[in-house]
Amino acid sequence: MITIKNIFVNGKRQDILIEENKISKIGEVKEKSDIVIDGSDMIAIPGLINTHTHIPMTLFRGVADDIPLMDWLNNHIWPLEAKLNEKIVYYGSLLGCVEMIKTGTTTFNDMYFFLESIVKAVENSGIRAFLSYGMIDLFDEEKRKKEIKNAEKYINYIKNLKNDRIYPALGPHAPYTCSKELLLDVKELAIKYNVPIHIHMNETIEEVKIIKDKTGMEPFIYLDNFKFFDGVKVVAAHCVHLTDKEIDIIKEKNISISHNPISNLKLGSGIAPIPKLLEKGINVTLGTDGCGSNNNLNLFEEIKVSAILHKGVNLNPTLVKAKDAFNFATVNGAKALGIKAGKIEEGYLADIVLINIKKPFLYPKENIYSHLVYAYNGFVDYSIINGEIVLENGKLTKIKDEEKVYEKAEEAYHDLIN
Amino acid sequence: MITIKNIFVNGKRQDILIEENKISKIGEVKEKSDIVIDGSDMIAIPGLINTHTHIPMTLFRGVADDIPLMDWLNNHIWPLEAKLNEKIVYYGSLLGCVEMIKTGTTTFNDMYFFLESIVKAVENSGIRAFLSYGMIDLFDEEKRKKEIKNAEKYINYIKNLKNDRIYPALGPHAPYTCSKELLLDVKELAIKYNVPIHIHMNETIEEVKIIKDKTGMEPFIYLDNFKFFDGVKVVAAHCVHLTDKEIDIIKEKNISISHNPISNLKLGSGIAPIPKLLEKGINVTLGTDGCGSNNNLNLFEEIKVSAILHKGVNLNPTLVKAKDAFNFATVNGAKALGIKAGKIEEGYLADIVLINIKKPFLYPKENIYSHLVYAYNGFVDYSIINGEIVLENGKLTKIKDEEKVYEKAEEAYHDLIN
Numbered sequence: 001m002i003t004i005k006n007i008f009v010n011g012k013r014q015d016i017l018i019e020e021n022k023i024s025k026i027g028e029v030k031e032k033s034d035i036v037i038d039g040s041d042m043i044a045i046p047g048l049i050n051t052h053t054h055i056p057m058t059l060f061r062g063v064a065d066d067i068p069l070m071d072w073l074n075n076h077i078w079p080l081e082a083k084l085n086e087k088i089v090y091y092g093s094l095l096g097c098v099e100m101i102k103t104g105t106t107t108f109n110d111m112y113f114f115l116e117s118i119v120k121a122v123e124n125s126g127i128r129a130f131l132s133y134g135m136i137d138l139f140d141e142e143k144r145k146k147e148i149k150n151a152e153k154y155i156n157y158i159k160n161l162k163n164d165r166i167y168p169a170l171g172p173h174a175p176y177t178c179s180k181e182l183l184l185d186v187k188e189l190a191i192k193y194n195v196p197i198h199i200h201m202n203e204t205i206e207e208v209k210i211i212k213d214k215t216g217m218e219p220f221i222y223l224d225n226f227k228f229f230d231g232v233k234v235v236a237a238h239c240v241h242l243t244d245k246e247i248d249i250i251k252e253k254n255i256s257i258s259h260n261p262i263s264n265l266k267l268g269s270g271i272a273p274i275p276k277l278l279e280k281g282i283n284v285t286l287g288t289d290g291c292g293s294n295n296n297l298n299l300f301e302e303i304k305v306s307a308i309l310h311k312g313v314n315l316n317p318t319l320v321k322a323k324d325a326f327n328f329a330t331v332n333g334a335k336a337l338g339i340k341a342g343k344i345e346e347g348y349l350a351d352i353v354l355i356n357i358k359k360p361f362l363y364p365k366e367n368i369y370s371h372l373v374y375a376y377n378g379f380v381d382y383s384i385i386n387g388e389i390v391l392e393n394g395k396l397t398k399i400k401d402e403e404k405v406y407e408k409a410e411e412a413y414h415d416l417i418n
Numbered sequence: 419m420i421t422i423k424n425i426f427v428n429g430k431r432q433d434i435l436i437e438e439n440k441i442s443k444i445g446e447v448k449e450k451s452d453i454v455i456d457g458s459d460m461i462a463i464p465g466l467i468n469t470h471t472h473i474p475m476t477l478f479r480g481v482a483d484d485i486p487l488m489d490w491l492n493n494h495i496w497p498l499e500a501k502l503n504e505k506i507v508y509y510g511s512l513l514g515c516v517e518m519i520k521t522g523t524t525t526f527n528d529m530y531f532f533l534e535s536i537v538k539a540v541e542n543s544g545i546r547a548f549l550s551y552g553m554i555d556l557f558d559e560e561k562r563k564k565e566i567k568n569a570e571k572y573i574n575y576i577k578n579l580k581n582d583r584i585y586p587a588l589g590p591h592a593p594y595t596c597s598k599e600l601l602l603d604v605k606e607l608a609i610k611y612n613v614p615i616h617i618h619m620n621e622t623i624e625e626v627k628i629i630k631d632k633t634g635m636e637p638f639i640y641l642d643n644f645k646f647f648d649g650v651k652v653v654a655a656h657c658v659h660l661t662d663k664e665i666d667i668i669k670e671k672n673i674s675i676s677h678n679p680i681s682n683l684k685l686g687s688g689i690a691p692i693p694k695l696l697e698k699g700i701n702v703t704l705g706t707d708g709c710g711s712n713n714n715l716n717l718f719e720e721i722k723v724s725a726i727l728h729k730g731v732n733l734n735p736t737l738v739k740a741k742d743a744f745n746f747a748t749v750n751g752a753k754a755l756g757i758k759a760g761k762i763e764e765g766y767l768a769d770i771v772l773i774n775i776k777k778p779f780l781y782p783k784e785n786i787y788s789h790l791v792y793a794y795n796g797f798v799d800y801s802i803i804n805g806e807i808v809l810e811n812g813k814l815t816k817i818k819d820e821e822k823v824y825e826k827a828e829e830a831y832h833d834l835i836n
Binding site for chain 2: 058059061062063065066067068069072095098099102103205261262264265266267268269270271291294295296297298300301304305307308309311312313314315316317318319321322358360361363364365366367368370371373374375377378379402403405406409410413414
């Protein structure tokens with residue numbers, strides 16, 4: 001049992017009681033707890049949910065900026081990815097988990113390779129994660145069979161861990177790299193194991209054109225045509241270039257969008273039509289993407305950029321309000337992944353972040369919810385994930401030697417580039 | 419004398435010697451210093467220069483978000499500004515100085531009222547500032563005379579302080595609020611006292627239209643027509659909506675631009691054509707604007723947004739490179755204001771920021787200059803301004819009680835809204 005005393009939460013000062021991995025009471029807590037946190041100088045917010053990451057790519061931070069996308073992929077990212085191994089992926093992932101925990105993220109939705117290493121980093125750091133193996137068959141049948149086998153193997157591997165912070169997911173890379181047959185296999189597995197699908201959609205003009213040239217249809221229409229979205233839970237990352245008809249499909253099929261504004265800007269991909277999606281009532285969430293294209297995992301930046309960008313592009317300061325952007329990163333993310341999180345309410349998962357307000361950009365403190373969206377820039381003070389304190393007064397609890405994580409990540413980077 | 423030992427600066431580990439308010443040596447320092455800072459875990463960068471602020475507006479942080487510009491001004495900002503007094507402005511300014519120092523800014527260029535209070539906050543915090551009294555005559559001759567008298571009074575007041583961190587400047591608000599006669603008086607004073615001019619230009623479509631309707635010319639053309647820009651140093655804030663002919667004038671007259679991407683996005687004003695300005699070789703600098711429209715003074719955010727925004731809007735990831743954005747906030751800012759700063763070189767002002775690299779988003783550390791632009795999110799560890807340590811291991815040195823600044827700012831906010 002953990003009690004957080006006298007914390008500013010849901011608009012007033014009260015106590016929070018945590019039992020096992022859940023919030024069991026909000027109000028006046030009289031129960032005796034093993035752990036009591038004095039919340040007097042702090043505010044509690046739901047832990048942030050990052051719905052699109054490639055976590056080991058922390059090691060690619062800054063290796064190639066300011067260059068065209070295909071140059072970036074062909075000459076930098078893919079050659080490095082070919083050199084990855086379990087150890088490198090472990091330390092890259094651990095560095096990512098440290099960064100996310102320290103900046104208030106409590107759940108992330110990942111797509112990558114070497115999942116055993118990512119699992120280990122998630123286990124050791126205390127964060128919550130949906131992990132999918134990134135599948136690409138490039139329309140080759142042999143490769144497809146191998147990819148599907150791998151994906152199913154990883155679902156079972158993760159299920160067998162019986163770690164209630166780690167969930168399996170399915171990660172077909174994108175319609176321009178995955179065959180229709182692969183996608184149909186994915187759908188079947190998603191239903192069989194009741195796991196979400198995590199896929200890149202409509203990120204660039206070029207990839208939309210590839211699908212259109214090949215099938216005569218835009219990507220969402222093409223996938224909908226073979227009923228890919230029916231009966232499954234899908235998180236579609238990016239969705240920068242969409243037709244109105246595709247937006248209708250997104251709405252109709254209850255697809256959640258992972259908006260990645262910073263990555264989309266940095267890679268020159270464009271700007272997703274978020275105000276239009278909101279108007280339709282579509283579930284918009286936020287993702288950082290990998291650190292090769294962001295270059296960090298600080299979801300507070302995504303919240304701010306998503307709140308300001310669409311105002312500026314559309315010359316309309318009333319679009320994407322502070323509350324919308326905050327919801328993207330919390331309750332909407334939870335809805336996309338199907339977990340009872342993103343709110344601080346009784347019965348919800350105890351994924352809670354505490355922020356000491358004695359920071360210059362949090363004053364005057366009356367407008368604190370606005371500040372979390374428009375002024376806050378990072379480090380949080382406490383993070384409780386699944387009922388466990390993983391960050392205490394800015395210090396990681398499960399990872400005992402934070403500096404060693406940096407050293408090991410640095411070593412891994414050198415293994416990678418040499 | 420201050421020696422920073424074994425610091426990573428200008429691409430390698432070396433020492434920095436500071437004598438009086440200047441950098442006197444970079445390399446191996448054998449001289450005995452009063453103060454020695456161990457730089458082993460740190461990197462040194464030039465202090466950041468924020469070229470457009472309204473510093474007391476920290477108290478307006480979050481008071482009105484997500485609403486149309488005229489509603490924001492008429493119903494929120496101007497009524498609050500009417501209630502300002504010396505005490506309120508002092509604590510708002512002090513809060514702003516604290517925030518800037520802690521996030522690596524060593525110089526700011528401000529336009530506001532109650533300059534005695536702002537001066538006091540600058541004196542007490544240790545930051546460097548260019549301070550101008552914001553002039554608006556609304557085409558009224560009596561008001562013009564009063565404004566010009568005030569401006570000249572403040573120039574003399576600041577000159578007489580003989581504080582080498584505090585510089586006078588002239589702040590005619592904008593062409594749509596200031597008469598031609600006022601602007602010509604300003605030009606005369608700028609030449610007489612050799613001080614820079616700080617003015618809002620072409621921020622919104624509406625104000626450009628006002629000038630065009632009135633004069634038949636776009637704002638820069640109108641001002642150039644009566645030779646406003648000749649023989650003076652001008653920092654033009656915003657410059658969102660520009661014609662090619664205006665861009666030519668900006669280049670020809672050596673006008674510096676203060677790019678305020680976050681404020682321009684948040685207020686729905688639009689996006690300045692920075693890549694075009696860079697192509698012409700125009701001096702682009704960065705500003706946060708006031709906290710009513712940002713809502714913070716953290717220039718690292720401006721650096722990142724300026725580096726990613728134009729890539730995304732123009733679908734071209736090669737625009738505004740990391741080095742460009744870093745220069746906006748350092749050497750270009752210094753050039754705009756006419757101070758020998760923005761670089762860590764012998765003979766330059768000792769305005770230096772030190773950052774401990776043991777932070778998750780600064781690894782792998784080989785690409786640290788990229789991280790400062792694309793991954794870093796705020797708090798610095800040391801700030802040396804004008805040869806004086808004003809921030810030491812994250813703690814302010816001249817302001818002894820940081821929490822009291824927050825309390826006093828909170829009180830000032832309540833005085834303002836009640």
